[in-house]
Amino acid sequence: MKKIRYAVIGGGINGLAVARQLLLDNPDAAVTLFEKEAAVAQHQSRHNSGVVHAGLYYEPGGLKATLCRRGVALMEAYCLQNELPYDKCGKVVVALEKEELPRLDAIHKKAVANGVQDVRLISAPELREIEPNCVGLRALHSPHTAIVSYGEIAQHIAKDIIEKGASICLNAPVRRLQELHSEVFVELENGEIHPHGFDHAVACAGLQSDRLAYNSGDLETPKIVPFFGQYYVIDEAYKSHVKGLIYPVPDPRFPFLGVHFTKRIDGQMTIGPNAFISLGRENYSGERFSLRDIADYLSYPGFWKFASRNVPAALRELKTVASSSTFVLEAAKYVPSLANVGVTPAARGIRAQAMEHNGSLVDDFVIRRKGRITHIRNAPSPGATSSFAIAEYIVRNLEGQF
Ligand SMILES: Cc1cc2nc3c(=O)[nH]c(=O)nc-3n(C[C@H](O)[C@H](O)[C@H](O)COP(=O)(O)OP(=O)(O)OC[C@H]3O[C@@H](n4cnc5c(N)ncnc54)[C@H](O)[C@@H]3O)c2cc1C
Incomplete structure (x- = not known):
């Protein structure tokens, strides 16, 4: 045959x-x-965060929700069968302000609808049992969120x-x-x-x-519009201040998840990624640029529509691009003991984010x-x-x- x-x-x-x-x-x-x-x-x-996402945020019934849930099971099984590191370090999504609470509830509802196991809303004292140095009014705990090396x-x-x-x-x-x-x-x-x-x-x-x-x-x-994400590794002596993954409640005005703490499978603790337009689709050092890639998005009407709607987000992200201490302070809102921590830049990632002609991110x-x-x-x-x-x-x- x-x-x-x-x-x-x-x-x-x-x-x-x-x-x-x-x-x-x-x-x-x-x-x-x-x-x-x-x-x-x-x-x-x-070049990514190395998180095995449990399926918290995605629209129930969509491809992301369905394939993420199935993907978690397959990924865990593959790592187990092949003796590849898989650490269920767990994740908390933390609300700092009252205004964030309805959005936290909405994420919880989606997570439950997506069949994420053992996900629950927790109080501030419960949050401190999981992440002793983390502050917040309330949080969502996803104990099976894991980390790997993709x-x-x-x-x-x-x-x-x-x-x-x-x-x-x-x-x-x-x-x-x-x-x-x-x-x-x-x-x-x-x-x-x-x-x-x-x-x-x-x-x-x-x-x-x-x-x-x-x-x-x-x-x-x-069209693909590249958004880079920077990471910083926090000083070894401080990495025990965070046990697993600490995320903000995503702000619907901003297109990405927001700077968070991510434990790495090699034991490092990173802060990041932010999100800003990249001067090249494969420009990892941030020092070079690609005229072709820049011309590609500058000549795309969708990009200008997106840019005009996202000026506040761009300004917020630009501050974290320009200054590592602003970057750290953004994250330290969740773990105040890390406000003055020393950090070292780590390799950035570049997102292949598809954008429609009307400027919406797919x-x-x-x-x-x-x-x-x-x-x-x-x-x-x-x-x-x-x-x-x-x-x-x-x-x-x-x-x-x-
Ligand atoms: C900053 C950042 C953080 C992320 N964090 C996470 C996370 O924690 N968890 C998660 O699940 N996902 C995360 N992601 C998303 C995840 O990394 C991607 O969804 C995934 O890696 C996509 O894999 P891919 O194979 O489709 O693309 P890629 O890994 O980009 O691979 C595409 C491949 O195609 C090759 N290629 C391109 N063009 C050609 C061509 N013309 N001919 C031949 N080869 C070609 C490239 O060289 C490359 O090897 C993150 C992404 C970024 C950027």
């Missing part, structure tokens, strides 16, 4: 999880993964899929995918066409996903299939938590088609 041939574009955690799922469901399939870098997981899948997990999946027979082509940037006579052809940036066609291709190109999709005949929008995951080509068009946080479930969702959608 003829082997089904799949191309997967992108060696981040989603592309790797898709390749793995294809081989789990069809061990005889021929799977080729194309990655533009010299190694897998060099972008979002390496970079390490991605590398492990890469090893797995090679053992299962997949080929990983590194240094292989794909310019476009073309469906022709019931086959998909993969054209590389240097103009070379991969020697054979594929029965289906799945593009998981993260920060480049809109470009690859558009070049391959998919819609131009939503909230849910967007996975679009046209003919024999499937594109992930939006997979921001909790995209890593959900990766195995995203893979299941995509692959089950292909089954029985060829």
Whole structure:
């Protein structure tokens, strides 16, 4: 019987999880993964907070809610089976002001509707039992929220899929995918066409996903607009001031979750990430810029609509970009004993956030299939938590088609 041939574009955690799922469901399939870098997981899948989100915030019934919940179970099982570190350190979402209490209640309702286990609202004294140095009026406690290293997990999946027979082509940037006579052809940036066609291709190109999709005949929008997030590592001597994860109640006027304390799987304690427009989609140092990437969003009407609506958020974030002490003070509202803590900058992350033409940030995951080509068009946080479930969702959608 003829082997089904799949191309997967992108060696981040989603592309790797898709390749793995294809081989789990069809061990005889021929799977080729194309990655533009010299190694897998060099972008979002390496530069993130490392949190296995329990599913607190997401609209019940949406893809994020469904795939995050399923993703948590699959992620925990994968880490357990493969002896990869998985620490259920727990998370509190803390209300400092009375005005935040209705929003905290709303998150609790969503979490319950999403089936998050053992999540509950707690009083200030209960909060102090969990996080002795944290202040707040009330909080939401999610005891099963966990931390991992997604970079390490991605590398492990890469090893797995090679053992299962997949080929990983590194240094292989794909310019476009073309469906022709019931086959998909993969054209590389240097103009070379991969020697054979594929029965289906799945593009998981993260920060480049809109470009690859558009070049391959998919819609131009939503476009990726890159927002960086900085992190600071707090001095070793102070890291015991926080036990797990401490988050603010998200402010609906601001598009991201707000600066929080995140324990890392290597034992470090970080503060971050903030969120500000990046001068390049892959500009991790913050010192360089990409004219192409900047021109891309400056010429996008959606960006200007977004910018005009988010001036207060931009100013707030800019203060944390300009000064590490403002950054620390923002977080120290929750843990006052850390107001003067020393911090060291850590690697930043850059979010592949899809934006609509009307300037709204796309909230849910967007996975679009046209003919024999499937594109992930939006997979921001909790995209890593959900990766195995995203893979299941995509692959089950292909089954029985060829
Ligand atoms: C600051 C930050 C914090 C986050 N925190 C969390 C968190 O705590 N928990 C969570 O669940 N999620 C978190 N996320 C989101 C999570 O990191 C992403 O959802 C996830 O990593 C997306 O994986 P991906 O494989 O889709 O994309 P990526 O990891 O970006 O991978 C895309 C891959 O495609 C390759 N590629 C791109 N274009 C091409 C091309 N043309 N040809 C070949 N290869 C190509 C890239 O080189 C890259 O390897 C965070 C993200 C950021 C930025």
